[in-house]
Amino acid sequence: MGVMAIILWHFLGRPSADDVKEFVGGIDFGDFTDVLKNISDYDWGDLAFEEDPFVGDNTTNAWKTQGAGLSLELQNALDDMWQSEFDIAVADWQESEVLTLTTSRVAVDHSCGRVDGVMLVCNGNFGDTGWVGINEVEIEYQRQDGPGFIISSVAKMNEYYLNNADFKKRRYTMCHEIGHGFGLPHTDENPHNKDLGNCLDYTSTPENNQLPGDANFQRLRSIYIRGEGDALGGANGNANGNANGNANSGGSVQQQDSVVTSGGGNNRLRGRHLSSEVVSDTGHREDDEGQYYRRVIIRHYLPLME
Ligand SMILES: [Zn+2]
Secondary structure (H helix, E strand, O other), X not given: OOHHHHHHHXXXXXXXXXXXXXXXXXXXXXXXXXXXXXXXXXXXXXXXXXXXXXXXXXXXXXXXXXXXXXXXXXXXXXXXXXXXXXXXXXXXXXXXXXXXXXXXXXXXXXXXXXXXXXXXXXXXOOOOOOEEEEEEEEEEEOOOOOOEEEEEEEEEEEHHHHOXXXXXXXXXXXXXXXXXXXXXXXXXXXXXXXXXXXXXEOOOOHHHOOXXXXXXXXXXXXXXXXXXOOOOOOEOOOOOOOOOOOOOOOOOOOOOOXXXXXXXXXXXXXXXXXXXXXXXXXXXXXXXXXXXEEEEEEEEEEEOOO
């Protein structure tokens, strides 16, 4: 524990380790007393979308594989209220012949700590942030001019909007965020046009987009089956997403302090029309052995849509 953590620990009355986790950043993500009664009560303002289909970032990311499909562990850190949505979404994604998924139920973690090598799925009250779900994929580059690969993924369900939302909204959000964890992009980011029938399509009618669709499965093939499309390319040199500036490319390898380009400590989206962004970038670094590395975290947003 660092000095600040110890001070906080005393300040909080020396709670157990589990309690401390919930107070990351002084925010209790496990307190559901202040959540929306119903998502449809919410006036979500004038966030304007174009009329035509579009995607801001159509890039795929990839876990490192041998080109014969993706085997991945999903750690279930959700509380009891989310078990059905999780089980259904995992079963739905497992319909892809590309995916071999295993699940393990771990301690409920409302602060959603990332774990190397797995996709962690969690829920918490992240507040009136403007997003109902996000997935943060962490990408590691081991060569300056080489591709980066996903090394962890965290899928978060925001109780502020979803605690009292109907099952279809919760199921859609779960399917959507798990899909990003495989490296998939959105299929469309206009919630007001025709629904595409897959859960990576933004929609204001989630009942139409409950399941992964052929577009998603085809994209998975192109990422993870050797000889199909852009297989095994990983993320190329530049951090993708709507990166705002600090993703440095080229130049010499050097030590550099962590660069965080995030718009806010509590993942706020309100008032911003944004589907993804780079929220953390270590920049080019060398470890003690002179090994190059760089880590980037890309956050995909699922905005509140009515
Ligand atoms: Zn998304």
